[in-house]
Amino acid sequence: xxxxxxxxxxxxxxxxxxxxxxxxxxxxxxxxxxxxxxxxxxxxxxxxxxxxxxxxxxxxxxxxxxxxxxxxxxxxxxxxxxxxxxxxxxxxxxxxxxxxxxxxxxxxxxxxxxxxxxxxxxxxxxxxxxxxxxxxxxxxxxxxxxxxxxxxxxxxxxxxxxxxxxxxxxxxxxxxxxxxxxxxxxxxxxxxxxxxxxxxxxxxxxxxxxxxxxxxxxxxxxxxxxxxxxxxxxxxxxxxxxxxxxxxxxxxxxxxxxxxxxxxxxxxxxxxxxxxxxxxxxxxxxxxxxxxxxxxxxxxxxxxxxxxxxxxxxxxxxxxxxxxxxxxxxxxxxxxxxxxxxxxxxxxxxxxxxxxxxxxxxxxxxxxxxxxxxxxxxxxxxxxxxxxxxxxxxxxxxxxxxxxxxxxxxx
Numbered sequence: 001x002x003x004x005x006x007x008x009x010x011x012x013x014x015x016x017x018x019x020x021x022x023x024x025x026x027x028x029x030x031x032x033x034x035x036x037x038x039x040x041x042x043x044x045x046x047x048x049x050x051x052x053x054x055x056x057x058x059x060x061x062x063x064x065x066x067x068x069x070x071x072x073x074x075x076x077x078x079x080x081x082x083x084x085x086x087x088x089x090x091x092x093x094x095x096x097x098x099x100x101x102x103x104x105x106x107x108x109x110x111x112x113x114x115x116x117x118x119x120x121x122x123x124x125x126x127x128x129x130x131x132x133x134x135x136x137x138x139x140x141x142x143x144x145x146x147x148x149x150x151x152x153x154x155x156x157x158x159x160x161x162x163x164x165x166x167x168x169x170x171x172x173x174x175x176x177x178x179x180x181x182x183x184x185x186x187x188x189x190x191x192x193x194x195x196x197x198x199x200x201x202x203x204x205x206x207x208x209x210x211x212x213x214x215x216x217x218x219x220x221x222x223x224x225x226x227x228x229x230x231x232x233x234x235x236x237x238x239x240x241x242x243x244x245x246x247x248x249x250x251x252x253x254x255x256x257x258x259x260x261x262x263x264x265x266x267x268x269x270x271x272x273x274x275x276x277x278x279x280x281x282x283x284x285x286x287x288x289x290x291x292x293x294x295x296x297x298x299x300x301x302x303x304x305x306x307x308x309x310x311x312x313x314x315x316x317x318x319x320x321x322x323x324x325x326x327x328x329x330x331x332x333x334x335x336x337x338x339x340x341x342x343x344x345x346x347x348x349x350x351x352x353x354x355x356x357x358x359x360x361x362x363x364x365x366x367x368x369x370x371x372x373x374x375x376x377x378x379x380x381x382x383x384x385x386x387x388x389x390x391x392x393x394x395x396x397x398x399x400x401x402x403x404x405x406x407x408x409x410x411x
Contacts, residue, residue, distance in 0.1 A: 002159065003158055003160045003190040003191070003267070003268065004157070004158050004159045005158070005190070005191055005192030006060070006063075006064040006154075006157060006158050006191050006192060006193075007060075007063050007064060007191075007192040007193075008063075008064070008065065009065045009066075009067050010064070010065075010066060010067070010097075010157050011066075011067045011068050011094075011095060011097070012066065012067075012068040012095060012097045012098065012099050012153075012157070013068060013069065013071060013089055013093060013095035013097070013098045013099070013124070014034065014035075014038055014068050014069065014070045014071065014098075014099045014101060015070075015071045015073075015074055015085040015088060015089070015098060015099070015100055015101065016030055016031060016034045016070070016071075016072075016073040016074070016101050017073070017074045017075075017076055017081040017082075017084065017085045017100045017101065017102060018073060018074070018075050018076065018081075018102070018103060019075075019076050019077075019078060019079055019081060019102075019110075020075055020076065020077055020078075021077075021078055021079070022079075022107055022110075023102075023103050026073070026103055026138075030073055030103075031070050031072065031073060033132065034070050034101050034132065035070040036051065037050075037051060037052065037101075037132060037143075038051060038052050038053065038066070038068075038070070038099075039051055039052075039053050039066075040053065040054075041054075044140075048249070050143070050146065051146075052066065052146055052149045052150065052153070053065070053066055055146045055147070055149075055150055055180065055250065056150070058182070058248065058250055059150070059171075059182055059183055059188070059193065059250070060188075060191065060193040061193060061216055061217050063192065063193050064191070064192075064193065066153075068095070068099075071088065071089060071090075072088075074088040079108060079109035079110070080109075081100050081102065081129065082098070082100055082115070082127045082129065083121060085098060085100040085127070086098055086121040086122050086124040086127065087121065087122050089122055089123070089124070093122075093123065094123075095123065095124065096123065096124060096125045096126070097124065097125070097126050097127065097128075097156055097157060098124045098126075098127040098128075099127070099128050099129075099130065099152075099153065099156075100127060100128070100129045100130075101129075101130055101131070101132060102129065102130070102131040102132070103131065103132055103133060103136070103138060104131050104132065104133040104134060104135050104136050104138060104144075105131035105133070105134055105135075105144055106134070106135045106136055110129075110131060111129075111131075111148075112128075112129065112131075112144075112148040112149075112151060112152045112177070113128065113129045113152065114126070114127070114128040114129070114152040114153075114155035114156045115128075115156075116155070116156055116159065116161075126156050127156070128152040128153055128155065128156040129152065130144060130148060130149045130152055130153075131144045131148075132144060145177065145178050145179070145180045146180050147171040147177040147178060147179060147180030147181065147250075148177045148178065148180075150171040150177065150180070151171050151172055151174075151177040154171070154172060154191070158190070158191055160172060160187070160190060160191075160268065162268040162269060162270075164184065164186075164187065164262075164268075164269075164270030165262075165270055165271040165272055166184055166260070166262060166270055166272050167255070167272070167276070168181065168253075168254055168255040168276065169181060169184055169244060169254055169255070169260060169272070169276070170182075170183050170184045170187055170270075171183055172187055175255075179253035179254070179255075180250055180253060181250055181251055181253055181254050182213050182214045182244075182248075182250050182251045183213075184213070184240070184242065184260070184262070184270070185198060185213055185225055185226035185240055185242045186226075186240050186262075186264050186270060188213070188217075190267070190268070193217075194217055194218070194225055194226075195218070196218040196225075197211070197218040197219050197224055197225030197226070198224070198225055198226045198227075198228055198240075199224045199226070199227050199228070200227075200228050200229075200230075200374075201227050201228070201229050201307055201309060202229070202230055202309065202337075202338035202341060203309050203310075203311050203312075203318070203337075203338040204308070204309065204311075204336065204337070204338070205306065205307070205308045206227065206306070206307045206308075207296075207304070207305075207306050207307075208223075208224050208227065208304075208305060208307070209222060209223040209224070209299060209302055209303070209304050209305075210223065210224060210225070210226070210227075210241070210242060210243035210259065210302045210303045210304075210305055211223040211224065211225055211243070211301060211302045212243045212244060212245040212247050212251070212301055212302050212303075213225065213226075213242055213243065213244060213251070214244070214245060214246075214247040214248050214250065214251035215245075215247055215301055215302075223302060225242065226240050226241060226242040227240070227241040227242075227305070227307050228240055228241075229241070229291060229307065229309050230341070231263070231289060232288075232289055232290065232312050232314075233288075233289070234265070236265065236266050236267070237263065237264065237265045237266075238263070238264050239261060239262070239263055239264075239273070239286075239289070239291060240260075240261070240262050240263075240264060241259060241260070241261050241293050241305060241307060242259070242260050243258070243259050243260075243302050243303045243305075244257060244258065244259075244260060244277060245257050245301065245302070247301065254277075255276050255277075256276050256277045257277065257279075258274075258276075258277025258278050258279045258282075258295070258303070259274070259277060259278040259279075259293070259295045259303050259305060260272065260274055260276070260277055260278075261273045261274045261278070261284045261293050262274075273286070278293070278295045279295060280295050280296070280297060280298050280303070281294075281295065281296075282294070282295055283295075289309075290309055290310030290311075290312065291307075291308070291309050291310075292306075292307075292308045293305060293306070293307050293308075294306045315341065315342040316342060316345060317340075317342050317343045317344045317345035317346065318340060318341060318342055318344065319338070319339050319340025319344040319358075319381060320336035320337065320338060320339070321336055321337040321338075321339045321372065322336045339372055339381040340370075340381045340382070341382075344360075346362070346363060347360045347361060347362055347363075348361040348362070348363065348365075348392075348393045349361040349392070349393075349395075349398045351398060351399055351400050352400055353369075353400050353404045353406075354400075354402065354403060354404050355371075355404075356371060356372040356373070357369060357370070357371055357404060358370040358371070358372065358381065359398075359400070359406065360384070361388075361392045361393055361398065363393070364390065364393075365390045365391050365392050365393035365394070366386055366388055366389060366390055366392065367386070367387050367388025367392045367406075368384035368385070368386060368387070369384055369385045369386075369387045370382075370384045392408075394410075394411065395408040395409060395410060395411070396409045396410065396411050397409040
């Protein structure tokens with residue numbers, strides 16, 4: 001499933017819509033109330049912004065922004081409010097997505113919903129439905145949670161239709177939407193909101209500090225946002241380790257503070273493996289995966305964790321990265337990072353170039369160029385460039401010079 005990142009501005013037409021069979025005439029300033037709920041909605045007395053825009057900025061760390069305009073209210077004859085809303089837009093409106101806003105969600109066909117990829121109606125190719133309030137009283141203290149708005153708009157504008165199994169920890173989950181929490185690290189990565197901070201760890205022990213997901217990201221240099229560990233069972237399956245604290249009004253609603261361990265399959269299928277979060281001294285242990293995660297300490301704004309992933313006995317030819325840090329001898333070169341997940345024993349030649357380049361000659365005699373770009377491990381050295389089309393296996397010796405020069409000895 002291809003998820004569309006939301007970085008920068010996305011535009012949407014916003015239409016207040018009412019059902020003649022259910023709704024009564026709303027207040028005269030209804031369009032203004034809807035506009036406020038979308039863009040800037042200060043709470044009386046505190047000034048706290050309750051708008052969707054504020055929620056979006058918090059979840060994306062300021063990387064995503066919503067633009068659009070609120071059109072005049074529309075009356076529908078029945079519960080099918082989306083079509084009248086789409087047809088009400090003026091010619092040349094320039095929008096491809098529409099948000100239909102009901103007065104309240106009580107009753108059939110009035111809850112949050114989204115639908116994309118439709119045959120265009122008046123230029124609109126997808127729509128979402130939300131509500132201002134929870135019931136017909138339209139009381140200010142009974143608003144539909146802004147996380148419900150988030151879930152439907154993320155469905156529509158990011159093409160993420162799967163609901164993760166992270167109850168209370170992600171707005172794409174029903175409980176998380178009602179709580180209006182931050183999204184998980186895997187969801188934020190899909191949306192383009194975590195360009196850095198998620199560290200891959202393929203094998204061995206990693207002791208690191210997690211920066212709570214509700215704090216501004218990327219994390220400080222001595223912390224990570226999350227740890228991603230590849231599964232033994234499938235190449236498209238990973239485990240994520242992340243920390244959740246009640247650091248702001250949104251993650252202030254998570255069921256429990258602590259460290260989450262969850263499994264991600266096929267990019268979007270997510271299953272929580274802890275119930276619900278680990279606290280200091282607790283461990284998640286999966287013997288089949290050789291994975292053990294222990295919370296070793298509470299930190300201000302995060303957690304210290306130890307992540308151990310045992311070597312997979314079924315995989316041979318892993319490429320390891322050691323660092324001779326002290327340059328003093330004494331047997332201190334240990335604890336390698338796995339930078340290639342298998343098959344490296346098959347190459348005819350392997351030698352280094354400058355700037356962390358690795359050259360390899362495969363069985364077909366092609367010269368390949370790999371780059372250990374991240375220097376973090378995680379089996380991320382893959383997808384080589386082919387820089388020699390064949391015949392390189394015939395040389396007696398191959399070795400590097402400076403500035404990516406390659407020397408060869410003919411037989």
